[in-house]
Amino acid sequence: MEKQFTIKNPQGIHARPAGAIMKKANEFPNATISLEFNGRKVSAKSITGVLTLGMKAGDAVNVITEGDQAAEALDAVGAVLETVLD
Amino acid sequence: MQLKGIAAASGYAIGPAFIMQEQAQDVERKVIDASQVEAEVSRLQHAVNQAMAELEKIKDDTAAKLGEHHAEIFATHILVLQDEEFVGQALEKVRSESVNAEYALHEVAQQLIDIFSSMDSEYMRERAADFRDVSKRVLAALSGEKSASLNDFESPVVLFAHDLTPSDTAQLDRSKVAGFATNIGGRTSHSAIMARSMEIPAVVGLKNGTETVNNGDMIILDGARGLIIVHPDQDTIAAYEEKKQKFEKRQEEMKLYKDKPTVTLDGKHVELVANIGNPEDALGARNNGAEGVGLFRTEFLYMGRDNFPTEEEQYQAYTTVAETLGKEKPVVIRTLDIGGDKELPYLELPHEMNPFLGYRAIRICLDQVDLFKTQLRAILRASVHGNIKMMYPMIATLAELRQANAILDETKAELDKEGIAYNKDMEVGMMVEIPAAAIIADQLAKEVDFFSIGTNDLVQYTMAADRMNEKVSHLTQPFNPAVLRLIRMVIDAAHKEGKWAGMCGEMAGNLTAIPILLGLGLDEFSMSASSVLPARVLLSRLSREDMQDIAAQALMMEHEDEIQRFVQERVEAVNQLLV
Incomplete structure (x- = not known):
């Protein structure tokens, strides 16, 4: 499954939001969850991967999920992506 | 000898240098x-x-x-x-x-x-x-090495390092390290952010501080100006000792005012808000105790790119700021103020002899209506997400104001037709930065919800002195009686129509100007986020009624120096807070 989300955090996805995304993604052990942005695709379960995308406020990012609970994972990770955490 | 870097955490440190060697x-x-x-x-x-x-x-x-x-x-x-x-x-x-x-x-x-x-x-x-x-x-x-402690000093030092990691910084002991300076880093480095929270004065981005300074050199670190003075003389040390004491006292006082409303001694509430240039700044405004945003510059959306920002991009940016600050807090969005010295590669503007007097801001928007409408649509759509207000820059005539409002009405009608929601009661105001507008403020006030006085341009246009030209910089006089009288006209005109008047230039955060502005009846003060708390401390110690008297006397004086001296001498609270 695939859906686009927009980053709302004014400072972009820095350490704290990236940690929150990674933790949420790891709540779905049997789903593959990827983030695709700017021509790069990384695992949402890796904080390093999420950070290296360098997503800023207003950027649109694709979340792609496969496996068990793919739909739930898509919504849950998407919601964290759109949360404002400073 | 002086070294110039980036001011990372304000405050002053005086002491011997200690150079941290990279292992x-x-x-x-x-x-x-x-x-x-x-x-x-x-x-x-x-x-x-x-x-x-x-x-x-x-x-x-x-x-x-x-x-x-x-x-x-x-x-x-x-x-x-x-x-x-x-x-x-x-x-x-x-x-x-x-x-x-x-x-x-x-x-x-x-x-x-x-x-x-x-x-x-x-x-x-x-x-x-x-x-x-x-x-x-x-x-x-x-x-297998143990990393050396950065706190093994008998008396406080000024620490110099190539860079400090977040964990180095977090472990600094304020009683041993009076301040630190690094060769690299910027204002948003973790070490800089932490230094501000730990209240350790810091200068970053010195480039070659660790090579220029020697262990034991006497150092003054000025965290407000991003300055390092090596081997200062006795007079300089004495002057900085005094600044340091005053600053530390002020810091303690400011903490008491952080999330409080701004109320004068005689119980009048004034709005103390911040100027921001992009959505990231909204956090700084909030963390510095601003009651909202009095000027959200939208140029960042248009600059550093190859084409116009879409309505959707703008809508997202405006919504982000409104949501970051919270529903009730006002956010005043200024429509595009491009031109003058700010150019866009994709908007071909002719080269002008006098760009500040040329084709810029609302003049472009009224001419290129599609560009303007895209922004108005985005602002209107965002207006349902918070307490958003909007203002036009560089209005000189009543006709321009009416034309801008007509385009706004047209845009609203289009949204109505498309069934798109917006706040029908969104306040719409204008900046007063052109003397012509100040002089006809009584006429303009009937057709706006508020004024916001842009003092940087108002001073430049009133004095006919380019603020970028050093040869005439002595004429950049915000305290000139001519400027103060124009400000008074604008505030009075707004109040006569039951409207409010704010100010979003640098002057609004100037501690010497605040007593006069309060006395003139200014309702809203918008300034850089870091000026908010000192301004709140000051305003809390002033009574509007007393300041009316101060303002009346100031406006009768002949020179700007005289006016500033008068305020600093007569208003004790200003004297206490000026660092």
Whole structure:
């Protein structure tokens, strides 16, 4: 499954939001969850991967999920992506 | 000798220099025997575990000392050390290339550091520091060395380092390190952010501070100006000692006013809000206790790109700010103020002899209506997400105001037709920065909800003195009686129509100007976020009624110097707070 989300955090996805995304993604052990942005695709379960995308406020990012609970994972990770955490 | 860097955390430190030497870390590539590979893997794993244990302790100490918020960076570092993409890759490299643990880790970290360093946002570039910090800690664990403490000083020093990692900074003891200066880094580096919270004065980005200064040199560190004075004379030291005392007293007082409304001694509430230039600044405004945003410049959306921002991009940016500040807090969005000295490559503007008097701001928007309408639609749509207001820059005539309002009405009608929601009662005001507008403020006031006085341009246009031209900089006089009288006209005109008047130029945060502005009846003061708390302390100690008298006297004076001296002498609170 695939859906686009927009980053709302004014400072972009820095350490704290990236940690929150990674933790949420790891709540779905049997789903593959990827983030695709700017021509790069990384695992949402890796904080390093999420950070290296360098997503800023207003950027649109694709979340792609496969496996068990793919739909739930898509919504849950998407919601964290759109949360404002400073 | 003076060194100039970036002001990272305000305050003053006076003391001998201590230069922190970088420990060179061995990252030589060594091929290891196949039989030793698993031992090397477990050596790396062991070092990673040790680093995690150290980080757990630093995290707990930091949480106790500075609060959970600052400790979270170390929680992130721990997550990085648990991440397959980082340590997992390094372990993999040891196995696949039969190389030493140091080299494998360093290579993987360096790749990530390179990715962050090439990002276009300063904030993201700074994330490279997190990976440097983490890998440095693991490398230290691999070498078996204990990292030296930065607090082994008998009396307070001014610490100079090439760079301080977040964990170095978090562990500084304020009674041993009076301030620090680094060669690299910016205002959003972790060390700079932490220094501000820990209230350790800091200057970053000195480039070659550690090479220029010697151990034991007497140093004054001026964190407000980003300045290092090496071997100051006795008079300079005495002057800075006084500044330091005043500053520290003011800091203590400011804490009491952080999330309070701004109320004068005689019980009048004035609105104290911040100027911001992009959505990131909204956090700074909130964290500095601003009651909202009095000027949201929208040029950032248009600059540094090849085409116009879409309605959707703008809508997202405006919504982000409104949501960051919270529903009730006002956010005044200024429509596009481009032209003059700000150019857009994709909007071909002719070269002008006098760009400040030329085709700019509302003049462009009224001419290129589609461009204007896109922004108006985005602002209107965002208006349902918070307390959004809007204002036009550079209005000179009543006709321009009417034309802008007509385009706004047209845009609203289009949204109505499309069934798109917006706040029908959104306040619409204008900036007063052209003397012509100030003089007919009584006529303009009937057709706006508010005025916001832009003093930087108002001074430049009133005095006919280019504020970029050093030869005439003595004429940039915000306290000139001519300017003050125009300000009074604008405030009076607004009040006569039952409207409010604000100010969003630098003058609004000027501690000497505030008593006069309060006395003239200004309702809203909008300034850079860092000026908000000092302004609130001052306003809380002034009575509007007393300041009416001060303002009346000031406006009768002949020179701007005289007016400033008069306020500083007569208003004791100003004198106490000026640092």
